[in-house]
Amino acid sequence: MVDVSQHKLVPEHTLVDEEAVDEVLQEYNVERTNLPKIKRKDPAVPDEAESGDVVRIVRDSRTTDQAVVYRLVIE
């Protein structure tokens, strides 16, 4: 199997621990379910992620160097 996370076009996906999730939710003043979603079966999602977890995705950006996005893992 190809490990897509090693591909240069796949941005970094990391699992966010609960404490940090709360901080993110507080910062944006949202419920967990109001985050963008990502399927658990998505090959870019870390293997240990379960549905209900939140992943942080860090993309390269021409204008801001890095763009950070949080997504809720769903079934």
Add this chain to the structure above:
Amino acid sequence: MQTPKEIGGIRFGLMDPETYRDMSATKVITADTYDDDGYPIDMGLMDPRLGVIDPGLECRTCGQHSGSCNGHFGHIELAAPVIHVGFTKLIRRLLRSTCRQCGRLALTDDEQAEFRSRMQRAEELSEDWSDVMKAAVRQARKAKRCPHCNEPQHDIKHEKPTTYYEVQDVLSGEYSELIAEAMQPDEEEDREGMAPQELAEKTDIDLQRVNQILSGEFRPRKEDRKAIEKALSIDLTVEDMNKLMPSDIRDWFEDIPNDDMETLGIDSERARPEWMILTVLPVPPVTARPSITLDNGQRSEDDLTHKLVDIIRINQRFMENREAGAPQLIIEDLWELLQYHVTTFIDNEISGTPPARHRSGRPLKTLSQRLKGKEGRFRGSLSGKRVNFSARTVISPDPTLSLNEVGVPDRVASEMTQTMNVTERNIEEAQQYVRNGPESHPGANYVKRPDGRRLKVTEKNCEELAEKVELGWEVNRHLVDGDIVIFNRQPSLHRMSIMAHEVVVMPYKTFRLNTVVCPPYNADFDGDEMNMHALQNEEARAEARVLMRVQEQILSPRFGENIIGAIQDHISGTYLLTHENPHFTETQALDLLRATRVDELPEPDGEEDGKAYWTGHSIFSELLPDDLSLEFSSSTGDDVLIEDGQLLGGTIDEDAVGAFGGEIVDTITKVYSETRARIFVNEISSLAMRAIMHFGFSIGIDDESIPEEAGEQVDEAIENAYERIEELIDTYDAGELESLPGRTVDETLEMKIMQTLGKARDSAGEIADDHFGDDNPAVIMARSGARGSMLNLTQMAGCVGQQAVRGERINRGYEDRTLSHYKPNDLSAEAHGFVENSYRGGLTPREFFFHAMGGREGLVDTAVRTSKSGYLQRRLINALSELETQYDGTVRDTSGTIVQFEFGEDGTSPVKVSSSKDNDIDVDSIADRVMDAEFDDEATRQQFLGREEPPTNLSEHAEPRLSDARAPEVESDD
């Protein structure tokens, strides 16, 4: 503004028949509408309790008159239940997923629990719950027997639109004949016979039993039947269809428990499934289906009323027949008819059902047709309305206007009004408007007194009324110069399709606009019409002026560069002015600049024959900001150098001042201001028009002709290509052509021929090009980027070239040839649409035909593209319309779900950011510019930068210490 009613929330659900009866003002029992005296009949379709439409009559329910009474619903008691067409799919799903005996959902408790939690999750994640419902139905349908009462379940067949059957496979009545026939030997089908003994062995059934079955004395049970079917490979079953009447379905649905409905995502509080079968039909109020009185005094009823008449008539016949004890067949026919009328009352465009028609043959417009589609209630009446204070007329150009302005015909200006609140500062002005009356231009149409009375200003009363105008009144005055209005051209595909302009009132009947705003509107003057909207409150006017004015839209968010700039002759004009840098006398120079702010010429560039002269470059430089420095290459091909507001070299053409990214316009907009850019574009277009008029610029057929020897050279080039193609065809025919990798020999030949012909056209073009002078107007337009290309020119003068359909040479028409003029399988250039003549020389009839084929493809493509992209646009807008950038920078939809954590992932506006990678933002120079503008003296500037502490007298200890004072400057890392 006043809100008639405030909406707290909207809930969708089914309505309980009891609620229909409760809200009904009256039961409707007669199909008649009016009696002979023209009065509405009691308990008829026009019963005065349903509301009134005739003025003077009083509503018998609320006592109000027509206009203030909104109308009231009535109801019809249906003689038999009928299915509501809007819910046929849901009815089918429920029939398939619930038990025919006990009504429970055919899922085990575990399955139910799972689907419930999936439903809950879908709701939490605001996903589509109907997917879960569909999955649950699919699962329940699999059950052969009800998990609760063990009743075997039947398949449900749905015959559109409203008929349902229970389907069961049962043993055919002719089973013995079928078996016997299959046991006979048949030579045609190459089948050997089978003896009863053999059959008994194969199927494991007693021989005696087999004989009984064969004689028809015994009906085989299911297992035996299947064994026989398998042994003889025949089908012994027939489908037994048992029609489910609406009353059966209603009884079935009444048994479905509330809890089971929840698993399917249906809230039984608001939607009991049996309510999908109508027993009571609500009758819409009279006000929703008003009758009209025709000129001849006859009444013409609304389509809905016609349909209701049908329903009541059939309903009555149904009841009469049932009471008279009519045979079941007749009752069923009437039931079906009632179903048809109720169905078409709700929706008259059901596939498979003939639409109910008017006497004239026109299909009736019933409930669903009132709502659906472009002209329906939602898209036609609610999202889109006809608007007041708007005008539409043909547009025409006026180069004397500023790009911010629009010329408004006086008759439009005196129809559209602006509200003036009369204060002590404008009372005289307001009185003068009223005094002028409604017909002479800066006048007024209405005044409004503080008590709310509106008075029309007429030619007769205007003098008198003007004297009465006092503080606190409102005057609706005509549009005058300087008012701000919104201007729009359809299709409104991007935000620059709607911009705010300042009014200039003008004679005649067209809207006038400066030609430089044609690109954003995509307008031309071949009959285009545009819309104007007069703004009606101060807030709107302020917003329009600050955000929507044309000069604020110079930069396009699509590509981050200017979309407004010089076009067409403006570009030819600046090219003529700067390309060869001609000399002008004082008179000429002043004439060129007469429409600009410049009224004093700079020092002359030199002297010629004792007269001072000015160059094109220095005249152009007069329009530039004094400190502008730029360097770029022009589309003409030379390098443009501007230093401190002086054009030192190069040609000013499309790349410098054009719309769609002209370098100078773009820089001025970004570096100076929108206002400076507006002035620049206005002045450039005026200067360019003066320049092109100074030199004179025209084009005629002789400008595309080339000398005879050039024509011969072109012919020779084409002749050479023909020869090479002949050689290619010969090699191909000899089977010696080598195919290119990945292509067949045929494709290779085709490609090589295309290549050769392409080259021939190009060399013809080059030959033609060589013979055009640099002063040829077509060449000037092509080089400067004003209009047309060198390709257009060579097609006019040299050779038109290969015509293509679907990217290939023309290959269609007759069998093995394109036209009957050619031999079959002729591969030559001329037989496949190569046009060797030029447009100027003229095409042969066959060339013309091929050319028309290629041209047609282009036309069809454009037509298809516009309709496709229009639909795509609508879908995109619908999908994105509820997304909004919040104050915290996130983009969210209406439910608060985050779509982007930062607008565009970087939080920047496309018009404020550099558009290309190699044209990066020069942060240092921007910072320097800001600092220069902000701080006059070096000391405060250094203090702001933190390199120098401000002097303080608070305490000696607060002063910078010696050691800090000499601290080396920290290098910033960018």
